[in-house]
Amino acid sequence: MLDKNGLDKNGKAGVIFLVLIIVGCSGGIWWWTYSRNRVSTDDAFVDSHSFTVSPRVPGRVLDVFVNDNRQVKKGELLLALDPSDYEVQVKEAEASLLMAKNETSGEYAQIEVAKAGVDQAKVAFEQARLDLKRGQSLYEKEVIPKEQLDRLSTACKVAEAKVDEIQGRLNREEANLGLAKNGSKEAKIAQREAKLAQAKLNLSHTKIYATSDGYITKKTVEPGNFVQPGQALMSIVDLGNIWITANFKESQLTDVKPGQNVEFEVDTFPGKRFKGKVDSLMAGTGSAFALLPPENASGNFVKVVQRIPVKIVIDSAAQTEHILRVGMSVVPTILTR
Incomplete structure (x- = not known):
């Protein structure tokens, strides 16, 4: 029996099947194109x-100013260590530097005295050498005996040895103070200044600040804990x-x-x-x-x-x-x- 369009049941089924084939092919082409352009x-x-927060100096934790999952800004104070020990070290370094400056002034004075002693010994040696020269002239003329000439010769040798002794003492004083040929006059003071700078730096490390904006995670530190350099305290x-x-x-x-x-x-x-x-x-x-x-080169x-x-x-x-x-x-x- 035909419908108003002139199709029987088989014709309708064929049309529906053809439409399904067209829709399926279109969908397959679309899916193939879609999947090809996307992965x-x-x-x-x-x-x-993520940044691990750890101390640079050992110490006991005094305060912790943040909690887990809190947002922090770069430069914000996170925790503080007990600064007492490091404050004492700074005071000791300051006193040591002051003593070094005073000691150096006294050593400079000692060196000046030693230099004067060297000059005096050189003058005495020169006088002894002249006396020996005159004594040799008088001995050749048989004016003085051999015994007196020997005493003049001995006195000249003693004066020369005295010059060497005082010059060696001066060299030791200069070496201790850093005044050798290749040394620095401020060597000892510079050493104490470096120790003071290190003490102040250690004191500044007792306060730990955030190195970046972010959120606190994995906090494992509480007030009263003793921490060591490099120990992970939080992230x-x-x-x-x-x-x-x-x-x-x-x-x-x-x-x-x-x-x-x-x-x-x-x-x-x-x-x-x-x-x-x-x-x-x-x-x-x-x-x-x-x-x-x-290791793909070994085994199966x-x-x-x-x-x-x-x-x-x-x-x-x-x-x-x-x-x-x-x-x-x-x-x-x-x-x-």
Whole structure:
């Protein structure tokens, strides 16, 4: 039986089937084109810089001014160590420097006295040498006996030895004060000044400040704890400069290049889409930089598709909201064409 369009039931079924084929082909072509121009992965997460806060000098914690998850600004005071010991060291260094300056003044005076003694000894030696010369002349004329000449010769040798003795004492004094030929007159004072500067620097390290804007995490310190240099006390996570680390299969990266647009979803905010751009591709696969990289040259080899980390920068709008947290799971899609 024909309908008003002149088609029977078989004709209607054929038309419907033809329409389904056309729709299916169109959908297949669209999906093939769509998937060819996009690559996606669920092996991705939010990443950021983090800074470990640790002391540079040992001491007992006096106060802690921040708590976990609190936002801090660069230069904000985080905690303070007991400064008592370091204040004493500064006072000791200041007193030592003052004593060095006074001692140096006295040593300069001693050196001047020693120089005068050297000049006096040289004059006495010159006089003894002249007396010996005259004595030799008189002895040749048989005016004085041999015994008197011997006494003049001995006196000349004693005067010469006296010059050497006082000159050696002067050299020792100059060496102790740093007045040798290649030394510095202010060597001792400079040494004490350096110790004072180090003491003041150690005192300044008893206050620990934030090195960056961010949020406090992993705080493990409380007032009364004794801490050592390099000990991790807390971390600062900079949420104002976050990115996505996406581990794509190596076969997906044929057409991926820096600057391409990215759309991504975060499991924490279903239905909300964020935007970003491809920043760079890592110089190697994740396994190549593992603690124990695979050694394919030994044993049996089984080919495994490797993953290469891709850094995706996030648009500034999402960054300023500070709603993303480090480690959140992300599904990015790179628009390759």
